[in-house]
Amino acid sequence: MRQNAGYTDMAVEFYRHKHVRDDGLIRYYEVDVDGKLSKKLGKPCGKYATLETPAVLSGRTEEYGRVSDALGACLKGYLKDCDKILAVGLGNPDLTADALGDRVFKRLTVTRHLNDKKYLCALTPNVLGMTGIESYDIISAVADRIKPDAVLVIDALTAAAPSRIASAFQVTDSGITPGSGVENHRRRLDEKSLGFRVVSVGVPLVVYSSTIAREFCSAAEGGAGDMIVTPKDVDILVEDCAKIISGAINGAFAVGA
Template sequence: MFQVRTDLALETKEKFEEDNVELKGVRIHEEERGENIKITEVIIETENGAKSMGKPRGSYITIEAQEMTDGDDGYHREISEELAKVLRGMIPVNREELSVLVVGLGNREITPDALGPRVADNMMITRHVIREFGKYALGAEHSNLISSIVPGVMAQTGMESLEIIRGVIRETEPDCIVAVDALAARSVKRLNRTIQITNTGINPGSGVGNHRHGLNRESVGIPVIAIGVPTVVDAATIVNDAISGYYEEVDCTLNSFFVTPKDIDESIKRLSFTISEGLNLAFEKTACTNS
């Protein structure tokens, strides 16, 4: 049987609704914010809900903006501000000075998979400055220690991303991780127009069905917040949607093909700035709390 592939909890929930299947242990909350920005939170509360959804228990928040691919800097600033608000509310550590490791997952040589590395490139890194010159070096009474790493992919390093990240954690002892990666969507209308933030961590490579060891609290011992943007759609998903009225299932060989928009280069460049700006805004505050 053909399975629709998506990394978005929102789309998984929608699929159950389309099939008129009651899903217990899962709550959803929607609200409009700003101009043409919609925020939806899917909360998986029980193990039965997690099993049905095929995702760990936790909170999955999506920021949808149909104009996210446009070049309006003011609009992107609004999205960055909303992302910052979500992040501040999701960070489970309450300290005046927070140490955060930003992990840019993906392969910078492949444009649809380069979101994580590009975000890390655009981050305002502070850990080395504060360690060298003290907490007042940035002109604030309290400053968060921000560091980043781009672990690459196994084909480039011969190592699992998790192995590299664990080594960095042992040496730098961050309070939490924010991991950024490209995802896969079910609907083409959500490509490069949706940001998912979750407190459940992430499986590097999951967007293209290349599942690696999970990067989550259980595997690294500290909280992991994952940020993802769907940049590809499984080709089989598109074909299945197009011919669903005529055939029951699609040739499974299509599952090895992925489709991405033709303007993906510009979209990744713009989205990486939007997400990094949201991260910078979230961590520029004197304290990060989950209030």
């Protein structure tokens, strides 16, 4: 188990990985967290897959399609036999580091109006402070109405290692707790709470300053731990990560577009 598990959403950071593949551009990790490990780590049970790539940080836009294809194949693996997908972009569209879900939402090719048997549809609930309504309540109401096979949630994540910012795309069937990465926990979105299969995909865009201090200065935890750090060019990183994730989702599920 890695240290500082509480300050990361990334499974590869809070528990050792089981499988690794590396094709030179993308390194693929898998982690399984069972009930015993979940209790020990304080992290949700489930399967976690991580695709690490330097493509975004190095500005290799010509490789984005390849990363999208790999991520789309991973999503298909987690959503086998799911023909009706409700994609949900979480986060605050007015806060750049938290706007990934909204940016992906705006790039999705929705098809439910073309084919109600096999489709991709989407929504973005914004945040409680803007709407006065919990994200869970909006998502639950819509899902109960349209009855998708699965809910695919997109959100920005928190990493423990600064090197994983905009470099690691995580897919998990464990669900997601909106705001958990920045200690603003809302009601959890998972199969138990919603009644539908839930898969989430995200990329870390912030890291705690105490994590950076420990990594480079061996500083003690506390004090600066409440400060959250994001790169100065986060606006570009968010847009590029959104291109990759939306490309993956469109390629995998926008049937009939």
